[in-house]
Structures are given as structure tokens and as C-alpha cells.
Amino acid sequence: GAVVSQHPSRVICKSGTSVKIECRSLDFQATTMFWYRQFPKQSLMLMATSNEGSKATYEQGVEKDKFLINHASLTLSTLTVTSAHPEDSSFYICSALGDLNEQFFGPGTRLTVL
Amino acid sequence: AQSVTQPDIHITVSEGASLELRCNYSYGATPYLFWYVQSPGQGLQLLLKYFSGDTLVQGIKGFEAEFKRSQSSFNLRKPSVHWSDAAEYFCAVAPNLYSGGGADGLTFGKGTHLIIQP
Numbered sequence: 320g321a322v323v324s325q326h327p328s329r330v331i332c333k334s335g336t337s338v339k340i341e342c343r344s345l346d347f348q349a350t351t352m353f354w355y356r357q358f359p360k361q362s363l364m365l366m367a368t369s370n371e372g373s374k375a376t377y378e379q380g381v382e383k384d385k386f387l388i389n390h391a392s393l394t395l396s397t398l399t400v401t402s403a404h405p406e407d408s409s410f411y412i413c414s415a416l417g418d419l420n421e422q423f424f425g426p427g428t429r430l431t432v433l
Numbered sequence: 434a435q436s437v438t439q440p441d442i443h444i445t446v447s448e449g450a451s452l453e454l455r456c457n458y459s460y461g462a463t464p465y466l467f468w469y470v471q472s473p474g475q476g477l478q479l480l481l482k483y484f485s486g487d488t489l490v491q492g493i494k495g496f497e498a499e500f501k502r503s504q505s506s507f508n509l510r511k512p513s514v515h516w517s518d519a520a521e522y523f524c525a526v527a528p529n530l531y532s533g534g535g536a537d538g539l540t541f542g543k544g545t546h547l548i549i550q551p
Contacts, residue, residue: 323476353538353539355538360544361543361544362523362541362542362543362544363477363523363539363541364541365538365539365540368537368538378538412476412477414477414538414539420465421479421482422539424469424476424477424478425476426474426475426476427476
């Protein structure tokens with residue numbers, strides 16, 4: 320089946336620094352990828368839709384200057400959390416859109432901002 | 434705007450007993466419907482999905498779900514649970530892709546935490 324990886328799986332950073340999270344589709348090409356955020360014991364919230372070769376589309380309330388998304392190739396999308404603060408600590412999950420419009424999810428990245 | 438309600442935050446079931454997890458959605462038309470399972474340290478795994486056709490859909494791991502348009506529900510069922518079924522279960526919806534074109538992210542319910550008693 321289709322596999323999506325994320326790197327890193329866990330990251331701890333100091334407040335004010337930037338963190339980049341990678342999402343890769345390992346065995347298929349994905350024109351569209353999605354980024355979600357999951358708070359502890361809560362649901363996944365869609366942050367943005369990433370389309371290869373074009374600007375990402377952000378959901379209402381998500382700061383595009385804070386959460387920079389780049390989808391430079393058909394197998395890689397990156398999410399950069401700029402000037403991270405403790406309130407940005409969360410579980411970030413990506414998904415890649417495969418055949419028949421099914422989303423395949425990565426294992427997630429746990430971000431902790433000190 | 435579409436929304437998904439999973440009214441049960443936690444459910445405890447004895448191993449071997451039957452299971453039903455509830456999901457209700459709010460959307461102007463019939464959306465695409467999904468059930469995912471999330472185990473600790475693992476990504477979301479698709480259990481089953483409904484796009485159209487037969488309203489009773491079969492999924493992996495012995496799960497099934499029934500779409501009831503009149504009740505705006507898509508409840509997940511399993512006749513006999515195993516200890517390995519303990520996990521977080523999410524119901525999700527997406528706009529009907531063939532009506533609007535393009536692809537949209539999913540709207541998830543808050544999840545139901547399933548606990549299996551020996």
C-alpha cells in the first residue's frame with residue numbers, strides 16, 4: 320500500500336526558533352498533500368492544503384506566515400513552523416492524496432517548544 | 434460548514450463483545466465518509482469508506498459501517514472485538530469530490546477512545 324513518512328518523528332526546540340517538518344510519499348506521487356494539527360486528546364484539524372508547484376491554501380485562522388508550506392516536488396512537502404512558541408507545541412500530521420482520492424497519512428511529528 | 438460528531442469520548446467493551454461507535458455528520462449534501470483508527474505511535478489507518486452505492490460497507494479487521502441518510506449517521510460496528518482493537522477511532526467527512534471537483538482536506542470528529550476489558 321501507499322506509504323507516507325514524516326521526519327522528524329519528534330522535535331524539541333527553544334522558543335523563537337524555526338522547525339522544519341518533512342512529509343514524503345515513498346511509493347507514489349502526490350500532487351496534493353494536506354497538513355493537520357492534533358492537540359492532546361483532540362481531533363485533527365486541517366491546517367492547509369499543499370499543491371505541488373503552487374502556493375498552499377490555508378484554513379481560516381491559520382497564519383500562513385507562521386506555518387510556511389513548500390511542496391517542491393511530487394513526493395515532498397515541508398511545513399516550517401517559524402518563530403515557534405510553546406503554544407505551537409502539538410502533533411503535526413501530513414497526508415498525501417493518492418489514487419481514487421484516498422488520503423494516506425504519515426505517522427506524525429511531535430513538536431515541543433520550550 | 435460541515436461538522437462531525439462522535440458523541441462517545443470513551444467506550445469500554447469486553448473482549449469478544451460487539452462494538453458500535455457512533456458518528457453523525459452535518460453537511461448540505463451527501464459527503465464522502467470515512468472511519469480511521471489511530472494507535473499510539475502510528476499513523477492513521479483507513480478502516481473503511483463510503484462514497485456511494487451499498488450503504489453497508491465492509492472494511493478491514495472485521496469492521497463494517499452503515500450509512501443512514503435519514504439520520505445523517507455512519508456508525509462503525511464490529512461483531513466481536515479483540516484486545517488489539519484498543520485504539521482511538523475517528524470518523525471523518527469530505528465534500529463529495531465528484532460534485533465540486535478538486536480535493537479537500539478531511540473534517541474529523543473528536544474521536545472515540547476504545548478500551549478493551551479482558
